[in-house]
Amino acid sequence: MLNIGVLISGGGTNLQAIIDETKAGGINGKVKVVISSKENAYGLERARLNNIEAIYETDEDKVIEILKENNIDLIVLAGYLKIITPKFVEEFRNKTINIHPSLIPSFCGKGYYGEKVHQGVLNYGAKVTGATVHFVDEGADTGAIIMQETVKVEDNDTASTLAKRVLNVEHKILKESIKLFCENKLSIQGRRVFINE
Ligand code: GRF
Numbered sequence: 001m002l003n004i005g006v007l008i009s010g011g012g013t014n015l016q017a018i019i020d021e022t023k024a025g026g027i028n029g030k031v032k033v034v035i036s037s038k039e040n041a042y043g044l045e046r047a048r049l050n051n052i053e054a055i056y057e058t059d060e061d062k063v064i065e066i067l068k069e070n071n072i073d074l075i076v077l078a079g080y081l082k083i084i085t086p087k088f089v090e091e092f093r094n095k096t097i098n099i100h101p102s103l104i105p106s107f108c109g110k111g112y113y114g115e116k117v118h119q120g121v122l123n124y125g126a127k128v129t130g131a132t133v134h135f136v137d138e139g140a141d142t143g144a145i146i147m148q149e150t151v152k153v154e155d156n157d158t159a160s161t162l163a164k165r166v167l168n169v170e171h172k173i174l175k176e177s178i179k180l181f182c183e184n185k186l187s188i189q190g191r192r193v194f195i196n197e
Contacts, residue, residue: 002029002182005072007080008036012043014078017171019050029182032070035063037082086138096136099174101166104132108141118159127153131170133177146193147173
């Protein structure tokens with residue numbers, strides 16, 4: 001049973017999906033601590049409602065300390081808006097994953113977060129978007145990709161309607177990726193991640 005730490009900055013629907021799946025026994029892991037970079041993030045309330053330690057902390061050294069104190073085996077960035085420093089990446093290399101609401105390497109990196117991602121998709125006229133789960137490295141949304149799933153862009157989509165459909169896919173592939181990690185079924189070779197079923 002792995003110890004999972006989730007870092008958030010907002011509503012925490014991805015966090016909720018992880019909590020629900022661990023409680024349902026679908027993931028061989030337990031969310032041990034939730035750390036938010038925003039004091040009023042509703043995700044902290046979601047943690048409290050599930051008797052999970054919920055901490056507001058903006059100092060990265062303190063975040064690292066909390067994760068180590070809790071013997072965290074897997075860190076999930078779920079709507080976490082702070083930039084992770086190389087120190088953090090090195091400390092938890094290949095044990096930190098992120099969920100991004102587009103098909104990386106499109107519509108990602110600096111400035112692409114939240115609805116800005118989906119507005120970029122619409123502005124470009126892309127016909128397909130989706131979500132990506134990847135390991136976190138020193139770059140912004142540049143780590144090795146674990147899983148992706150597509151979402152068709154509809155002619156009448158707005159950034160908001162598209163975001164809602166992508167969010168459902170985020171929840172799905174994030175749960176699947178965490179399950180595989182906790183079952184030690186992921187292996188990394190350079191930029192490629194292989195699933196050893
Ligand atoms: C989601 O689109 C996620 O991909 C992005 O932040 C948005 C909110 O996520 N990183 P959540 O509801 O806070 O999990």
